Amino acid sequence: MTRSVYVTGIGRGDGRQVVELGLMELLSRRSDRVGVFRPLTHRPTDDMVDLLRSRYRIGLSPGLLYGMDYEAAAALRAERGEDELVSVLLDRFREVERHCETVLVLGTDFAETSIPDELALNARLANEFGSLVVPVVGGHRQTADTVAAESRNAERAYSTLGCNVLALFANRVPAAERESTLRQLRAASAVPAYVLPDDPALAAPTVAEVVAAAGGKVLLGDADGLDRDVRGYVLGGAMLPHFLGALHPGCLVVTAGDRTDLLIGALAAHTAGAPAIAGVLLTMGETPDPQVMGLAARLGAGTPVVVVPELSFATAQLLAPLEGRITATAPRKAETALGLFDLHVDVAELTSRIELDRPQRVTPMMFEHELIERARTPRLAEIVLAEGTEERILRAADVLVRRNVCHLTLLGAHAAIRRKLADLGLDLGLDPGLDPDLERGAERGPAGEEPEEDSTRARVRVNDPALDPRRERLAEIYAQLRRHKGVTLDQALDTVVDVNHFGTMLVHQGLADGMVSGAVHSTASTLRPALEVIKTAPGAGLVSSVFFMCLPDRVLVYGDCAINPDPNAEQLADIAVQCARTAEEFGVPPRVALLSYSTGTSGQGADVDKVREAAGIVRRLRPDLLVEGPIQYDAAVEPAVAATKLPDSPVAGRATVFVFPDLNTGNNTYKAVQRSAGALAIGPVLQGLRKPINDLSRGATVQDIVTTVAITAIQAHQQRQAEAARTE
Structure with missing residues (x-):
């Protein structure tokens, strides 16, 4: 059954686009066929519909997403009555509903219309559509008492008209009035109530x-x-x-x-x-x-x-009176709005009230959205971006901060980063002045202490390794760790100036939770400091990598496609176990296929024997895993082929984790699938390290970087949980 949510208000100026965008994000995380419908519109196209259609890849014809314009609606109502108007709009809504699992309905805007009693019309449409109703009340420049009273009136009005009210939103409430407003609403409302503060970045025009x-x-x-x-x-x-x-x-x-x-x-x-x-x-x-x-x-x-x-x-x-709008041409405002929504709304509570179950199919967009959602919890991680002067890194940092995904530390000269941000027109909330203390890396305070701040809001720091007051201490620790290799303190002082070494040392010392690099550095430059300092995790014999291959209807795990050129049987088994663990950690049920040019017992030779031996080792190490090998790719992924070649295998035809016999095969296969099948390839994600360090492709896009940072934050959460479990 299609579910629909109807967002409405009681007057103009409520800024409900933030709520509409946040709800669409929530729906898209649990459904791969979302739709949007605007019953009445002032123009042939609508900014919010255009934004939702492009951002959430709604493939329906644009004309299908609108009911009719206000002028035609007023004429129809005057000539044939409201029942006829509602009937026509219901028919058009059903057209959208037929193509979608969930539909977000954008109610009327109460702006210069000739429709009398818009609130009652919105209520009736919501009831006819069978929608859950979300009233939004504007609180711009209002007191807590006023906003709370208007919100209670809105809830009462829609409930009295027979609506099934999902939740109540007070939006654009002055920051100083937010807590008082929230207390009053929660004390009096029969449904969950959320209060979004006024955000100057959203009100600012472009x-x-x-x-x-x-x-x-x-x-x-x-x-x-x-x-x-x-x-x-x-x-x-x-x-x-x-x-x-x-x-x-x-x-x-x-x-x-x-x-x-x-x-x-x-x-x-x-x-x-x-x-x-x-x-x-x-x-x-x-x-x-x-x-x-x-x-x-x-x-x-x-x-x-x-x-x-x-x-x-x-x-x-x-x-002077001009205010900004969230549109398809202002993507940064959309990121800010989503960050604000996720910060102040209990998404799990809201999702449960809509009764959205996790779908069987997982699309690339759903997978990416879930990564962002998971990265924020249980607390914001601190992730180092080693290449702080690179344009793609700064653009990704802008998205990550606006979405409130994690805290960031950018490595590089503060002045250089500030100039680059100015050139790009980005504002990451850095100190705008030329404070020489900032140039000495003193953002953390005189003793490297954290300043008082709101830990729930993502923020960005800049650290220049050459001028950071912690450089000497980190060099001493590095020299001790590498003393067996003859590294002196003077050499260490020079080494830790390198951004990858400095970032790795921050992670090693618990001053950061993870690091991402590789946009302009080689994999070796990123990985070498991690192998020197972080080293492998307990139970891992080597460091390997996976790519999450996001196909239109599922997510597969490929490994190792980036690190180990020609693993032996023991190493291949280690990689397979790591890949299965990574798949589990990111919600992919592991059914492991160790790939070869031969399936089952049909082939012989050193290469096939290596894979067969590796499969046996995996079964001994993890008897709980579903494992098949050696197996050819077609038999692993295609049920019809599997039925012929391995009819009794629990993996054949439905494998989710693909372990390649060597780097040559793995790297070429992931790129072939990425380019030929149009798959989204997320990675390489490194596995087997004690603490999360991840490498970027030098061709990484801004979205690739955002996703990799989110994965790194999730790995950091999991690593902390594992450490806590070991100490219990």
């Missing part, structure tokens, strides 16, 4: 939205620059020294087009990262001469410079 509102023309800037959040405005009228003192992170400079000194000064400050501005808006319709614009282009690569026709004061009046 530069692109400012350009559209002001009728501007973009002179300089790229797509990333236009996606920057505008955190405030600075009107440029003062002389340059006073003007520079007024700049703040994320501000949009608004100044007359003939003030070229302020244009160049603002871009120069941005390039220095002191501070990173959103862009420059030139008023009066005046464009600086080509020589000035050429200099501006060199100073602020990617930073938007826009010309608008109005005077500065009129432009400021126009922009």
